Amino acid sequence: MALPILYSLRNCPYAMRARIAIFKSHQPVALRDVVLSNKPPEMILASPKATVPILVLNEESEIVTGAVSEADTKGKIIDESLDVMLWALHKSDPHDLLHHETPETLVQMLSFIAEFDVEFKRCLEAYKCAKRYHETNISECRAACEHYIKQLEARLAQHEFLTSSRESLLDIALLPFIRQFARIERQWYLQSPYPNLKKWLNSYLQSSMFTKVMAKHPLWLDSGEEVIFVGR
Structure with missing residues (x-):
């Protein structure tokens, strides 16, 4: 087949x-x-x-x-x-x-992903363009992204993954975009005040998966x- x-x-x-x-x-x-x-x-x-x-x-x-x-x-x-x-x-x-035993968790994850895909992605594209074209508003563009990054940092301060102590759809759906964010201003990112996010991202980037x-x-x-x- x-x-x-x-x-x-x-x-x-x-x-x-x-x-x-x-x-x-x-x-x-x-x-x-x-x-x-x-x-x-x-x-x-x-x-x-x-x-x-x-x-x-x-x-x-x-x-x-x-x-x-x-x-x-x-x-x-x-x-x-x-x-x-x-x-x-x-x-x-x-x-x-998908956290099958708690269907409401999937609904919440899909809602968060939908918001992130529109709002964070728009901020991320502006940030990438500001870096690429050496625009003067790069700090403002980065700060717009940080509004969402701070939400993820807060979640990861409570548990190992974005939804709970277990990996979920939310983690793997957001991962590629957080990877992009981390690569735009590498030195700034490495010194940024987001230890839990950096640990979470590194664990993925260094995985055999x-x-x-x-x-x-x-x-x-x-x-x-x-x-x-x-x-x-």
């Missing part, structure tokens, strides 16, 4: 978090690494948005979009990163990242070879 196909870009934070969830779920997919300057026609045909990640389901499977489940999805496309994460973890969640998720593969258009991507 054909595996689902995942179009991915190695350093895109949205594709990154989709790969992390798939890795954590132990669900195998056929990984097709691409670059957006040379998009495969098959990828554009699958989703006119043509932005990664795109998951093409080649078999009957269950798709989860937000809190809605839909059966008989042969040939269907999932082209939002959070929906890819939920698809994978609803298929298999050996680490209980992250090394495997971030492994570099030949571009699919160049090699024609699909990589079987699965957590172990």
Whole structure:
């Protein structure tokens, strides 16, 4: 039976978090690494948005979009990163990242992720641009990001992970964007007053999971070879 196909870009934070969830779920997919300057026609045909990640389901499977489940999805496309994460973890969640015993926790996590994806991401993009173009408002842009960073630091002061003492969907959904934040002004970040956040981020960046998720593969258009991507 054909595996689902995942179009991915190695350093895109949205594709990154989709790969992390798939890795954590132990669900195998056929990984097709691409670059957006040379998009495969098959990828554009699958989703006119043509932005990664795109998951093409080649078999009957269950798709989860937000809190809605839909059966008989042969040939269907999932082209939002959070929906890819939920698809994978609803298929298999050996680490209980969705906290199945407390459904209200998932609702809270999804709400926080939605807010973060819009508001923090907007501040993060402004911060990245201020650094790239040597703008004079970089401190203000950083401070706007810190409003959200402080919320995460407060959570991590209470427990090891963002939701509780156990890892959750919230951790892996936010991880790629906090990684980006930490890389914009590296020296400032290393001296910043966020010890719990730095410990949390380092534990991920130094993990074997992250090394495997971030492994570099030949571009699919160049090699024609699909990589079987699965957590172990």
